[in-house]
Amino acid sequence: MTDPHELTRMLQKDNGSKIVLLVGDGLGGLPLEPGGKTELETANTPNLDALARRGTLGLSTPMLPGIAPGSGPGHLGLFGYDPIKYRIGRGVLEALGIDFELGPNDVAIRGNFCTLDAAGNITDRRAGRIPTEVGSKLSEKLNQIKVPGAEVFVRAGEGYRTVLIFRGEGLGGDVADTDPQKTGVPPLEPVARSAGSAKTAQVAAEFLKQARVVLKDDAPANFLTLRGIDTMPQIPRFEEVYGMKAGAIAVYPMYRGLARLVGMDILDAGHTLDDQLTRLEKSWNDYDFFFIHWKYTDSSGEDGNFALKVQRTEELDTAIPRIAKLNPDVIVVTGDHSTPSKMKSHSWHPVPVLLSAENCRFDGSTKFGETQCRHGGLGQFEAKHLMLLAMAHAGRLEKYGA
Amino acid sequence: MTDPHELTRMLQKDNGSKIVLLVGDGLGGLPLEPGGKTELETANTPNLDALARRGTLGLSTPMLPGIAPGSGPGHLGLFGYDPIKYRIGRGVLEALGIDFELGPNDVAIRGNFCTLDAAGNITDRRAGRIPTEVGSKLSEKLNQIKVPGAEVFVRAGEGYRTVLIFRGEGLGGDVADTDPQKTGVPPLEPVARSAGSAKTAQVAAEFLKQARVVLKDDAPANFLTLRGIDTMPQIPRFEEVYGMKAGAIAVYPMYRGLARLVGMDILDAGHTLDDQLTRLEKSWNDYDFFFIHWKYTDSSGEDGNFALKVQRTEELDTAIPRIAKLNPDVIVVTGDHSTPSKMKSHSWHPVPVLLSAENCRFDGSTKFGETQCRHGGLGQFEAKHLMLLAMAHAGRLEKYGA
Numbered sequence: 001m002t003d004p005h006e007l008t009r010m011l012q013k014d015n016g017s018k019i020v021l022l023v024g025d026g027l028g029g030l031p032l033e034p035g036g037k038t039e040l041e042t043a044n045t046p047n048l049d050a051l052a053r054r055g056t057l058g059l060s061t062p063m064l065p066g067i068a069p070g071s072g073p074g075h076l077g078l079f080g081y082d083p084i085k086y087r088i089g090r091g092v093l094e095a096l097g098i099d100f101e102l103g104p105n106d107v108a109i110r111g112n113f114c115t116l117d118a119a120g121n122i123t124d125r126r127a128g129r130i131p132t133e134v135g136s137k138l139s140e141k142l143n144q145i146k147v148p149g150a151e152v153f154v155r156a157g158e159g160y161r162t163v164l165i166f167r168g169e170g171l172g173g174d175v176a177d178t179d180p181q182k183t184g185v186p187p188l189e190p191v192a193r194s195a196g197s198a199k200t201a202q203v204a205a206e207f208l209k210q211a212r213v214v215l216k217d218d219a220p221a222n223f224l225t226l227r228g229i230d231t232m233p234q235i236p237r238f239e240e241v242y243g244m245k246a247g248a249i250a251v252y253p254m255y256r257g258l259a260r261l262v263g264m265d266i267l268d269a270g271h272t273l274d275d276q277l278t279r280l281e282k283s284w285n286d287y288d289f290f291f292i293h294w295k296y297t298d299s300s301g302e303d304g305n306f307a308l309k310v311q312r313t314e315e316l317d318t319a320i321p322r323i324a325k326l327n328p329d330v331i332v333v334t335g336d337h338s339t340p341s342k343m344k345s346h347s348w349h350p351v352p353v354l355l356s357a358e359n360c361r362f363d364g365s366t367k368f369g370e371t372q373c374r375h376g377g378l379g380q381f382e383a384k385h386l387m388l389l390a391m392a393h394a395g396r397l398e399k400y401g402a
Numbered sequence: 403m404t405d406p407h408e409l410t411r412m413l414q415k416d417n418g419s420k421i422v423l424l425v426g427d428g429l430g431g432l433p434l435e436p437g438g439k440t441e442l443e444t445a446n447t448p449n450l451d452a453l454a455r456r457g458t459l460g461l462s463t464p465m466l467p468g469i470a471p472g473s474g475p476g477h478l479g480l481f482g483y484d485p486i487k488y489r490i491g492r493g494v495l496e497a498l499g500i501d502f503e504l505g506p507n508d509v510a511i512r513g514n515f516c517t518l519d520a521a522g523n524i525t526d527r528r529a530g531r532i533p534t535e536v537g538s539k540l541s542e543k544l545n546q547i548k549v550p551g552a553e554v555f556v557r558a559g560e561g562y563r564t565v566l567i568f569r570g571e572g573l574g575g576d577v578a579d580t581d582p583q584k585t586g587v588p589p590l591e592p593v594a595r596s597a598g599s600a601k602t603a604q605v606a607a608e609f610l611k612q613a614r615v616v617l618k619d620d621a622p623a624n625f626l627t628l629r630g631i632d633t634m635p636q637i638p639r640f641e642e643v644y645g646m647k648a649g650a651i652a653v654y655p656m657y658r659g660l661a662r663l664v665g666m667d668i669l670d671a672g673h674t675l676d677d678q679l680t681r682l683e684k685s686w687n688d689y690d691f692f693f694i695h696w697k698y699t700d701s702s703g704e705d706g707n708f709a710l711k712v713q714r715t716e717e718l719d720t721a722i723p724r725i726a727k728l729n730p731d732v733i734v735v736t737g738d739h740s741t742p743s744k745m746k747s748h749s750w751h752p753v754p755v756l757l758s759a760e761n762c763r764f765d766g767s768t769k770f771g772e773t774q775c776r777h778g779g780l781g782q783f784e785a786k787h788l789m790l791l792a793m794a795h796a797g798r799l800e801k802y803g804a
Contacts, residue, residue, distance in 0.1 A: 002486045007469060054436050359744065361751050361772060362436040379752070379782040381467050388468030392750045399748050400465060401472035401485065402495050 004080060004388055005241040007400065012243035017329035017394040019244070020280075020290045023078060024316045025071070025255075026298030026339025028351040028370065032306065039297075039306060039341060040352060041369035043313035047320035048333060048354065048368040055331075055356030057365045058378025060386055062337050068348040074336030075258045079291075080242070080387030081235060088261070089173065089230020094163045096257020098155050102232050107171045107200050110228045111154070111162040112179060113138060113221035120186045125179065126160045127221035135160055138221055141214050147206040149199060162224065166204070172197030173231035175204060180225075187225050200229070237263035238289075242391065247283055249276045250293035259291055273315060277322045284326055292319075301339030309341050330357040330394045332386065333368070350380055357393035406482060406790055407643040409802065414645035419731035419796040421646070422682075422692045425480060426718045427473070427657075428700030428741025430753040430772065434708065441699075441708060441743060442754060443771035445715035449722035450735060450756065450770040457733075457758030459767045460780025462788055464739050470750040476738030477660045481693075482644070482789030483637060490663070491575065491632020496565045498659020500557050504634050509573045509602050512630045513556070513564040514581060515540060515623035522588045527581065528562045529623035537562055540623055543616050549608045551601060564626065568606070574599030575633035577606060582627075589627050602631070639665035640691075644793065649685055651678045652695035661693055675717060679724045686728055694721075703741030711743050732759040732796045734788065735770070752782055759795035 029039035062069040062077050063084060072093050073083030088096075091108035102108060113127035113135060130138075136156035142164075143154040150168035157163050174197040178188045190204035204226060215222045238246045240263075247267045248259030256266045265287070269279035276292055283290075294316050300308040316333075323331060331354075338349040352373040363377030374380075378389065391397050431441040464471040464479050465486060474495050475485030490498075493510035504510060515529035515537060532540075538558035544566075545556040552570035559565050576599040580590045592606035606628060617624045640648045642665075649669045650661030658668045667689070671681035678694055685692075696718050702710040718735075725733060733756075740751040754775040765779030776782075780791065793799050 002466065004466060007466065007486075011469070359432060359742070359749070361432050361440075362438070363776065364437065364773070375777065377776060378467075379461070379776070385467040388466055389750075390468075392468035392470065397468060397470070397750075399470045399472050401475040401490060402492055 003082070004384065005236060008241050008388070008391065008397070011398045011400060012391070013396055013398055014243055015395045017396060018288055019330040019332070019390050019394050020292065020323055020328045021078065021390070022292045022294070022319065022323065022331065022333045024294050024297040024313065024333065024335050026301045026337055026346065027335025028338025028340070028347070028349050029301065029309065030340035030342045030349065032342055038370050039301070039309040040313055041367070041371065043310045043317065045314060045317040045368060047317045049366060051320060051324070051331060051333070051356045052354055052365040052368045052372070054360070055354055055365070056360040056363045056378055057368065057373040057376025058353045058355070059350035059370070059373045059376070059380045060334065060353050060383040061350050061380065062383045066348045068346045069337050070346065071254060071336060072258060075255065077383035078334065078336055078386060079238065079262050080384055081262065082384050086233050086235055088233055090228025091163070091230045092232055093254065094157060094161070094228070095165060096261065097254040098157065098163055099253040099256060100153070100155060100163065100165060101260070102165070103167065104232065105167050105169060105171065107166045107173050107229060107231055109164040109166070109226045110157070111164050111224040111226055113160040113162065113224050114187070115220040116223045122180065122183045122185060122187060124220060125183060125225070130160050130221050132156065132158050134221065135162060138162070138215065138218055142211055145207055145210045145214065147203050147210070150203045152207060160221065164226065166200065168203070171200045171203065171231070173200070173229055175201050175229040177227045177229070178208070178225045179227050187223065190226060204229070232261070235262055239263055242289070242387065243396070244288035245286070246289040246291065247287040248291045248293070249279050250291070251276070252293070252295050255293040255295070264291060273319055277319055280323070281326065297335065298339045301341045302344055304341050304344040306341040330355065330390050332390050334386070351383070353378060353386065355389060355393060359393055405484070406787060407638060410643050410790070410793065410799070413800040413802060414793070415798055415800050416645055417797045419798060420690055421732040421734070421792050421796050422694065422725055422730045423480065423792065424694045424696070424721065424725065424733065424735045426696050426699040426715065426735065426737050428703045428739060428748065429737025430740025430742070430749070430751050431703065431711065432742035432744045432751065434744055440772045441703070441711040442715055443769070443773060445712045445719065447716060447719040447770060449719045451768060453722060453726070453733065453735070453758045454756055454767040454770045454774070456762070457756055457767070458762040458765045458780055459770065459775040459778025460755045460757070461752035461772070461775045461778070461782045462736065462755050462785040463752050463782065464785045468750045470748045471739050472748065473656060473738060474660060477657065479785035480736065480738055480788060481640065481664050482786055483664065484786050488635050488637055490635055492630025493565070493632045494634055495656065496559060496563070496630070497567060498663065499656040500559065500565055501655040501658060502555070502557060502565065502567060503662070504567070505569065506634065507569050507571060507573065509568045509575050509631060509633050511566040511568070511628045512559070513566050513626040513628055515562045515564065515626050516589070517622040518625045524582065524585050524587060524589060526622060527585060527627070532562050532623050534558065534560055536623065537564060540564070540617065540620055544613055547609055547612045547616065549605050549612070552605045554609060562623065566628070568602065570605070573602045573605065573633070575602065575631055577603050577631040579629045579631070580610070580627045581629050589625065592628060606631070634663070637664055641665060644691070644789065645798070646690035647688070648691040648693065649689040650693045650695070651681050652693070653678070654695070654697050657695040657697070666693060675721055679721060682725070683728065699737065700741045703743045704746055706743050706746040708743040732757065732792050734792050736788070753785070755780060755788065757791060757795060761795060
């Protein structure tokens with residue numbers, strides 16, 4: 001299989017055009033009944049529909065048919081990175097999710113506070129689900145630990161979760177979880193699965209030794225297990241592979257983190273869609289490519305709230321006029337995956353795509369929704385090829401071969 | 403990724419059936435306005451439409467979504483060769499384009515006549531755009547040069563362009579261009595980028611040394627630079643991979659060259675479509691597979707002439723009755739890429755495909771055009787798989803496995 005980046009490196013050209021990628025997280029949905037409409041089809045979206053009439057629709061498959069992606073692989077695909085080739089460890093995703101700026105010498109780890117009995121066996125793998133405030137205080141205590149050979153950062157997560165970063169030279173990410181996945185047994189020792197991670201296992205063992213002392217009086221959270229130990233994946237930079245300077249306007253830390261992972265600049269904004277669009281307008285001249293992330297189509301879907309997802313989609317629709325007024329050469333509106341409120345979860349269903357540009361092969365679309373996307377001019381394609389389509393329509397790709 | 407040729411080698415069978423591949427170069431197009439028709443949809447094509455009713459339609463992606471191919475990769479794809487795996491260097495394409503029969507010991511090079519000042523610096527990279535007649539005379543002079551270790555052929559190109567072939571044992575194609583891509587500096591020396599091309603660099607250096615003397619009084623064309631130095635790609639022969647004897651009926655040298663590259667016989671014909679069809683009829687019993695190339699749907703598109711592209715498409719339509727009268731088992735009508743007159747260039751848009759054969763899954767098509775192709779029975783597929791479909795419909799592929 002050809003790596004699209006081989007082609008974009010070879011064929012990219014800078015014609016000064018601008019692309020806006022507007023992501024409604026979990027945009028795709030399902031009708032509640034046979035013959036019914038999806039959330040997107042139910043929503044009143046006059047601006048998206050007008051864009052569809054001037055554009056072309058399609059459906060993207062995030063990875064492979066039947067595979068529902070998490071937010072990480074979903075967004076990597078949209079950014080044109082093969083989500084199977086570039087795997088993001090759980091620890092790294094957690095660190096991105098608390099806005100921690102990971103560097104190349106960092107190992108990121110998800111920690112779970114747990115309860116040990118007097119014999120050192122785990123009695124509760126989630127430490128009685130302590131509240132976030134308690135976990136935060138314990139994380140601050142753990143953050144004081146010093147170990148030889150690495151800097152240690154411990155940051156609070158939600159509830160019993162915490163995030164650890166070891167920073168230092170020669171720290172590999174290939175260390176097994178210490179969570180035994182059951183109670184009545186002691187936590188596992190950190191074991192390196194390859195030679196390059198021996199030092200990480202040593203650092204982790206020393207950290208855990210001290211943590212046992214630091215937390216000894218904090219039952220039910222008197223210890224922690226380590227999971228998803230990983231380094232940053234080696235991901236080529238967006239600007240290098242596409243020749244475009246990219247800015248990300250995302251409210252939630254994880255999406256800022258994913259954008260940062262591929263080398264986008266993070267453009268801070270307030271928490272409303274209006275704030276995000278104001279930031280877009282302000283930064284318009286400084287970037288070639290903008291990624292705008294709208295979370296609430298996903299969270300309403302995850303809550304199983306069909307009517308709220310419809311409403312959140314209608315809010316997304318109101319963003320279009322302000323974006324269109326900036327006159328981008330290409331506007332893409334899509335999702336990173338589907339989140340049908342009927343399923344209350346991410347799903348594998350192909351994701352609606354709307355692409356509007358001067359040289360679209362117009363396909364007679366009149367309404368942005370799953371049904372028309374199925375018959376759209378872009379057909380059904382792998383999400384990782386969306387960037388190729390966006391660049392082509394922006395005139396940013398030379399012809400291949402003579 | 404599976405190489406389709408692994409399968410065709412294994413499954414091919416000769417049942418005496420015949421396939422005609424009629425290529426309208428750059429056939430795919432765009433409507434000028436939302437809701438409008440493409441060139442192909444605007445054209446009055448009663449014969450193609452009748453064929454569509456008896457056949458099935460689809461859209462092919464020449465390489466990947468968003469990638470616009472040149473004629474070389476576009477045709478390789480139609481012939482079932484992965485255009486990313488088999489790359490054709492610029493020099494090779496130029497040699498094909500002047501009908502030069504390249505052999506396995508040849509290195510092909512594009513030369514550009516240029517102007518040097520007294521200090522040996524380039525003042526004009528295109529030698530004042532000398533007319534073809536002048537370039538031809540200079541190419542004849544250069545063709546007299548003898549160098550040790552290789553035979554040298556120099557052939558005129560258009561204007562300031564020329565084509566060089568070095569023929570000899572042990573000549574690699576991995577030598578850097580000598581065109582510095584700017585003026586005010588001397589041309590670069592030919593430098594081998596890998597050990598296997600050291601001899602080519604030596605031959606090129608000796609050739610250029612003599613060329614400097616030969617051309618010294620021919621300002622503004624008093625020297626030349628070398629570009630796109632390359633050998634023929636190692637391409638398996640059409641007959642070996644498909645078990646079919648193939649004849650190519652193409653007017654333009656480049657397309658004859660591309661057909662020759664994969665091992666088709668070149669069937670000479672006059673310059674009109676009628677001449678081409680007469681040749682087809684005459685050679686009907688001698689081949690299993692015919693490639694007929696029609697250039698003018700592309701050139702009218704490149705000129706941005708929508709009406710002329712419509713007319714050229716209508717001319718192509720008139721070829722169908724004479725082809726159908728020969729009763730081929732499979733007729734395929736398609737393009738090597740799209741050339742929308744709106745864009746005046748090759749584009750990435752998927753290419754209309756019409757396949758007519760006894761065992762088509764008829765899809766209710768009534769008109770050969772992009773809109774019906776989008777809903778056609780062949781779906782949207784990679785161009786390199788078209789040969790598999792043609793062979794299957796011709797009954798030339800055994801079942802895979804038991």
